[in-house]
Amino acid sequence: MTDLLTAASRGSRAIRPSGGGSGAFRLLTPAALYYAVFFAIPMLCLFVLSFWRAQGFDLIVDFSLDNYWKIAQSPVYHVLLLRTVVIGFITALIVVPLAFALSYVLHFVLARRGQIVLQLVLLSLFSGYLVRIYAWRTILGKQGLLNSTLMWLGVIDSPLEFLIYSNFATVITLTGLLLPLAVLPIYSSMANISRDHLEVARDLGSRRAHLVRTILVPMALPGIRTASAFAFLLAAGDFVTPSLVGGTQGIMIGNVIADQFRGIGSNWPLGGAIAFVTMALVLVVYFAAMRLIRWVTTW
Amino acid sequence: MKSAVEILGIEKRFGPTVAIEHVDLAIDEGEFLSLLGASGCGKSTLLRIIAGFESPTRGRIKIQGEDVTGWPPHRRPSNIVFQRGALFPHMNVFDNIAYSLRLRKWPRKRIAEKVEEMLALVRLEDLGHRGANELSGGQIQRVALARALAAEPRVLLLDEPLSALDLKLREQMQLELRTIQRQLGATFVFVTHDQTEALVMSDRIAIMNQGHLVQLGTPREIYTRPASVFASAFIGQTNLIRCTVAAVEGSTVTVEIGGQRMPAASPASLSPGEPATLSVRPEAVRVHRIGPEAPFGIDAKVAEIIYLGSSIRIGAAINGDAIVWADLRDEEAEGLTPGMDVRLAWPPTAIVWKETSK
Incomplete structure (x- = not known):
């Protein structure tokens, strides 16, 4: 009995969130282990690999900056990197405000009914990634839903060419894919904002843009940060969408990286180097954008 | 202003x-x-x-x-x-x-x-x-x-x-x-x-x-x-006693409670024979022992004695039915025991309401 009690009290002390010491960290072990085995170690291997050389189908152990030098020198990579970052950035710039507005409506306008709509939004995630990209193809295609509707309405005479196989198509499709993912974190952090907060702010003289900037965005900031990460990082890293709807001029850096790891012209060390350059660039842009949001929303 | x-x-x-x-x-x-x-x-x-x-x-x-x-x-x-x-x-x-x-x-x-x-x-x-x-x-x-x-x-x-x-x-x-x-x-x-x-x-x-x-x-x-009645019951505590109007004389009304009569005031016009509700605050009710010096009032029997610290609350039953609560000081309540016959009295300012009024 006494043993049980001391064990129980030790256990309860261990899982206390603050000052829990080693006990709290023990709970992190499974996740940490998973990340180490399936994320950190492969990343490390890839990083090491990026300093090697490829000769035919052989990998030669080396320590050379040749791969990085190649990226720095070749304008093709610059264009691709720039396009990737810009497309990711524009997608996030569309997705996050949309998700924010949607979350606002779900939480404050629809209130309890918002839960049902949220479930419907999440339901779209069940339809699968490729299915949804193809769905967008049927909407945006030359004889797609959008073009034929517009032509039937007489708004246009011939199909709009830019709707499919373009950067436009990539951004629209990525927006559709990522919106549900971005709604989740923003909606859940908006749940901490009560109607009272909004009413007090309005009562004190705030409204519209000022209310959004000083109350809504700062209070939902954790969710906005997560949503921005989802939208930007996933859009910038995607290579299936550009290859299906982006057309020949629409390929992104992800396509090039993928090509380095499969097929005939593969070059794993170069692929690794491009991957790390991309990652560094994307992270820099992401953190800069986060700083900007913080700066804009200080009251 | x-x-x-x-x-x-x-x-x-x-x-x-x-x-x-x-x-x-x-x-x-x-x-x-x-x-x-x-x-x-x-x-x-x-x-x-x-x-x-x-x-x-x-x-x-x-x-x-x-x-x-x-x-x-x-x-x-x-x-x-x-x-x-x-x-x-x-x-x-x-x-x-x-x-x-x-x-x-x-x-x-x-x-x-x-x-x-x-x-x-x-x-x-x-x-x-x-x-x-x-x-x-x-x-x-x-x-x-x-x-x-x-x-x-x-x-x-x-x-x-x-x-x-x-x-x-x-x-x-x-x-x-x-x-x-x-x-x-x-x-x-x-x-x-x-x-x-x-x-x-x-x-x-x-x-x-x-x-x-x-x-x-x-x-x-x-x-x-x-x-x-609503205001009297909502603010502070009050006894609400069912009664019948026995006589009306200007704003003074005589009511009958369990066959006994008491004068009271009424803000509304009442007619004799009408059922009504009498409202009287516990601190306005006095409890007297039956005897020659007992004032005019209504006879009842002590049913409950509750100690509240600063006062003592007595619950007295009229005809073994309606309980009227009275808040007394310590010394006023001395010697009262459950089952004792007492006479309840209150000032004629206690108010009578029409049965239907809200």
Whole structure:
């Protein structure tokens, strides 16, 4: 009995969130282990690999900056990197405000009914990634839903060419894919904002843009940060969408990286180097954008 | 005296349900007025209409003579404090209080001075840098109050701001709030469901029931001269005794309770033979031993003796049926035991109501 009690009290002390010491960290072990085995170690291997050389189908152990030098020198990579970052950035710039507005409506306008709509939004995630990209193809295609509707309405005479196989198509499709993912974190952090907060702010003289900037965005900031990460990082890293709807001029850096790891012209060390350059660039842009949001929303 | 707030024929419907049915009320400059009523009586809705969060279905709202009926909250010279404070959690205490001042683009130095002044007013001088999440319940309400008062409202609206606090703190905050209101000479409109709170703090109390304003008066008027059975039962404690009207003579009525007669006062016209309700406060009821010196009254039998500390509550049954409660001082209750025959007496100012009146 006494043993049980001391064990129980030790256990309860261990899982206390603050000052829990080693006990709290023990709970992190499974996740940490998973990340180490399936994320950190492969990343490390890839990083090491990026300093090697490829000769035919052989990998030669080396320590050379040749791969990085190649990226720095070749304008093709610059264009691709720039396009990737810009497309990711524009997608996030569309997705996050949309998700924010949607979350606002779900939480404050629809209130309890918002839960049902949220479930419907999440339901779209069940339809699968490729299915949804193809769905967008049927909407945006030359004889797609959008073009034929517009032509039937007489708004246009011939199909709009830019709707499919373009950067436009990539951004629209990525927006559709990522919106549900971005709604989740923003909606859940908006749940901490009560109607009272909004009413007090309005009562004190705030409204519209000022209310959004000083109350809504700062209070939902954790969710906005997560949503921005989802939208930007996933859009910038995607290579299936550009290859299906982006057309020949629409390929992104992800396509090039993928090509380095499969097929005939593969070059794993170069692929690794491009991957790390991309990652560094994307992270820099992401953190800069986060700083900007913080700066804009200080009251 | 000039009115700070005029509520003119306000009516509010939410679809088919009526929240407020034609309320007229003028709140004086510098007055502490409480809107008192049970939950769902329309008091909070009325406050929200004054604040501008709800628009009335009918009627006008004037603040200091100006018709503000269609105005949004941010344009009205009123500010509100909610039950749960609703502090902005991403700001510290200072920034919360300074919110409206920064919006008005006050110079930095003037803001700092005003915030200091407000912090001193609510006695939180050293807490300016504390995060909004690091405060106790009482501190949260003080900061919410300071934040609303910093905006220099003509009228401060308080929506049950003390209800979430525990009793001891609530009692202390009641007095503090009263002191602050006197010190500023400001107009406060205070919504509460707690009749003690309303009695302690208010200059006047407006009692609401089912969307109606049922009585308006000073705490003393409302306590001693309730306008209805509802008001008499809602404010303080009271005995409601079923009786029959035996005789009517002007405003004095004789009623029959269990075959015995007592005089009482009636605000409404009653006719003999009519069933009625007699309302008498426990502290007005005296309990006498049966004997030659016992005054005129109603005979009953002691059924319950409850010790309340500052007083003793006696429950006496008339004809073994209706129990009348009497609050006595210790020495008055000495020697009373359950089952004892006693005579109950009360002043003829006890009020009789028509059976149907609400």
